[in-house]
Amino acid sequence: MPLPTPRTHLASILFLATFCACSAPDPEAPLVVEEEIPLYDFDDAAPWYPCPDTASFDERVVEVVAMDRVHQYFGDEDRRTVESPVTFPEGDWSQVGLKLELACPEGMVCDHWDRTASLELITNPDAAPEDQTRVEVARHITPYRRGMCQYIDLTPMAGLLRGERALRSFIDTWVGPGHEQGEGWEVSATFYLTPGYPEAADEVINLIARRPITVGEVEPDQNVASQLPELSFTLPESFRRVEAHLTTTGHSFGNTRNCAEFCEMRHDLLLNNDALLSVNPWRSDCALNPVSPQAGTWEYPRNGWCPGAVSVGERINLTDAVQPGENTLALDILLADGTEYDNTSPVDLLPSTQVALKLYVWR
Helix, strand or coil: CCCEECCCCCCCCCEEEECCCCCCCCCCCEEEECCCCCEECHHHHCCCCECCCHHHCCCCCEEEEEEEEEEECECCCECCEEEEEEEECCCCEEEEEEEEEEECCCCCCCCCCCCEEEEEEECCCCCCHHHCCEEEEEEEECCCCCCEEEEEECHHHHHHCCEEEEEEEEECCCCCCCCCCCCCEEEEEEEEEEECCCCCCCEEEEEEEEEEEECCCCCCCCCHHHHCCCEEEEECCCCCEEEEEEEEEEECCCCHHHCCCCCCEEEEEEECCCEEEEECCEECCHHHCCCCCCCCCCCCCEECCCCCEEECCEEEECHHHCCCEEEEEEEEEEECCCCCCCCCCCCCCCCEEEEEEEEEEEC
16 A cells, blocks of 8 residues: 655745645645645555555545545436535645545445446536536446445546535436345545645646547437547647546447447547547556455546546656647547547447546646
8 A cells, every 4th residue: 555755846835825734624734734745646556546544644635525434326316416515625735635435324335336436626616507518537336235435536627626515416316215236325535635835737628528439329419529629729829738537437238349338449630630649548457456356347548537437547648739819729529540440230329438627736
């Protein structure tokens, strides 16, 4: 299990940061911090990101609990989606981690099936639902019949974690209390903010909030291009780095090539009609998942995910492919060899890819 490791930004750092050990900080009690706090090594924790012993974190790390064993299920009440308000402190953060934990409901059994799930930050929770801005902070797939705990890096998004926000949890479950195939999940989500030299992106551009894209359809009004029209975004006159954070998970099986869960698919980003960058999120390592043993087909390779694991997505360096001012981006979803996918033997549940895309800009 990886432990926090030191990293030096400057020989000495002096900054103001709100402070509290493992609780919401007092905004009127700033603390002068004169030495760096050790940072957690997320790279060493990849690709499974098991939860560390957070009690070992430096006492200056701020803990913000957003959800604490919230029961999600489907039944007489639809709690597939739940939302909790959360207040983030002001401050400069050298690192932000998210601890995501799923547990079996007390006195009950976990859902028997692997379910698509997501945590989204609502940056304007007081707005009407149709006007709210949703930014995905974690994509995950529930395990078969057991709990899990993962800890992932949200540092580039730290600038969004300020003031009054809401956290929305979605689990695509269809069972609940008394159901013979399980009674849902209890969800906990806790943020850990490390005061220090700010490492957050200066701007987060949310291009695609999480949404399903049907793949394999040949009709012009149903193909990928019709669902994902070209996107435009504006960059400042000067910037140091621009990254795309693309998260994709493929779902459904029994279609041609057993797509989109059990077929390899390529995701192309075309920048300014010129630069083409491709990623293939195929997971061939599911059998190594430490969240085991599970029931079901948890060991099988899958398109962008494994049961009982977070899907952290791909961070792609766009710095040399973009320009100050206006830019365009087109996203396409193809087979791994770059050819179009044609679903000639569809089943009732058409193959789809859950897509989220945001840009991080450092000036």
